[in-house]
Amino acid sequence: MQAVYIEAHGGPEVLTYGERPEPQALAGEVKIRVKATALNRLDLYTRDGGRGLEREFPPPLILGGDCAGEIMECGDGVAVLKPGDRVVVNPRLSCLQCAPCLAGQDDQCRRSRFLGSAIDGSYAEYIAIPAANAHPLADGVTFEQAAAVPTTYLPVWNMLVRRLQLKPWQTVLVLSASAGVGTAAIQMAKDVIGARVIATTSSPEKAAKAAALGADVVINYKDEDIRERVREITGGAGVDCVVDHVGADFFAAAFSSLRTGGRYGICGATTGLRTELHLGQLFSQQKEIYGVFMGTKEDMREIVEMLNRGVVKPSVDRTFPLAEAAAAHQAMEETSFFGKLILTQE
Numbered sequence: 001m002q003a004v005y006i007e008a009h010g011g012p013e014v015l016t017y018g019e020r021p022e023p024q025a026l027a028g029e030v031k032i033r034v035k036a037t038a039l040n041r042l043d044l045y046t047r048d049g050g051r052g053l054e055r056e057f058p059p060p061l062i063l064g065g066d067c068a069g070e071i072m073e074c075g076d077g078v079a080v081l082k083p084g085d086r087v088v089v090n091p092r093l094s095c096l097q098c099a100p101c102l103a104g105q106d107d108q109c110r111r112s113r114f115l116g117s118a119i120d121g122s123y124a125e126y127i128a129i130p131a132a133n134a135h136p137l138a139d140g141v142t143f144e145q146a147a148a149v150p151t152t153y154l155p156v157w158n159m160l161v162r163r164l165q166l167k168p169w170q171t172v173l174v175l176s177a178s179a180g181v182g183t184a185a186i187q188m189a190k191d192v193i194g195a196r197v198i199a200t201t202s203s204p205e206k207a208a209k210a211a212a213l214g215a216d217v218v219i220n221y222k223d224e225d226i227r228e229r230v231r232e233i234t235g236g237a238g239v240d241c242v243v244d245h246v247g248a249d250f251f252a253a254a255f256s257s258l259r260t261g262g263r264y265g266i267c268g269a270t271t272g273l274r275t276e277l278h279l280g281q282l283f284s285q286q287k288e289i290y291g292v293f294m295g296t297k298e299d300m301r302e303i304v305e306m307l308n309r310g311v312v313k314p315s316v317d318r319t320f321p322l323a324e325a326a327a328a329h330q331a332m333e334e335t336s337f338f339g340k341l342i343l344t345q346e
């Protein structure tokens with residue numbers, strides 16, 4: 001089959017479009033013809049080998065996690081799904097046997113593997129995965145929309161609903177509105193929870209798009225001080241919750257924008273992994289910080305239910321043919337996009 005893989009770490013130029021062996025559906029697995037794959041930062045980190053993701057070659061690695069497509073074949077023991085079903089894939093494979101998995105906390109699985117990072121992924125014509133990681137799509141949902149969902153909506157849903165418990169009468173600060181997680185957080189906070197949303201971004205064009213998605217107030221952090229603006233907007237109180245997926249560059253401003261007793265959720269650190277924490281603010285203002293990585297299989301089921309009903313409407317910036325994966329990686333590195341970048345196949 002045709003796939004995009006790497007045989008060494010490096011820039012977008014190490015992405016090779018070529019022939020790789022076609023996977024087969026083992027017992028309990030489904031083989032999917034991939035129609036759309038969404039890019040995530042993880043793809044870039046896996047490609048360049050930074051952030052603890054350095055690996056030995058050979059064998060080559062096919063990149064790609066989030067994807068959607070059509071089931072071609074079911075392995076022995078697959079009960080619910082059947083060939084022809086249109087599905088979206090949860091790229092985090094959990095063991096379903098360790099203590100957290102048995103407790104329904106499979107987001108904390110001790111043996112989890114990520115498609116396209118630990119094992120071959122979805123920049124390919126076909127992929128074979130456990131049936132429990134494939135979720136059926138309604139007819140009206142496109143493969144591009146569905147592929148845009150897992151790695152952005154899973155941490156956002158887990159964070160906003162289960163960890164931060166954002167309520168309709170509260171205010172949330174969403175950092176970097178233009179990235180996949182930012183767009184998902186604005187939409188979930190507004191359309192599903194009904195909270196007031198303050199978003200940050202870097203240009204008037206992106207600010208207009210964030211407002212169109214549902215942000216009540218947008219702060220352009222190139223011109224305005226985040227903490228001061230949040231104080232003005234909230235009458236000096238600060239926000240109830242923060243959704244952070246960018247890390248180091250904005251942590252101090254965002255953490256000090258939280259009200260006393262506020263909750264801070266972080267599910268990514270694209271601007272840097274290390275920062276300083278003001279312990280005085282943490283304890284004297286009784287703030288809470290939650291680290292979030294993806295979500296549970298039940299979170300995914302709930303999100304796909306909302307996707308199928310049209311409640312979740314993922315933002316797709318643009319699509320590229322699979323063979324042009326390197327151009328898509330380039331676009332992601334330049335951060336000149338709003339929403340998800342998608343690789344498509346006929």
Ligand SMILES: [Zn+2]
Pocket residue numbers: 094095096097098099100101106108109110111112
């Ligand atoms: Zn497990």
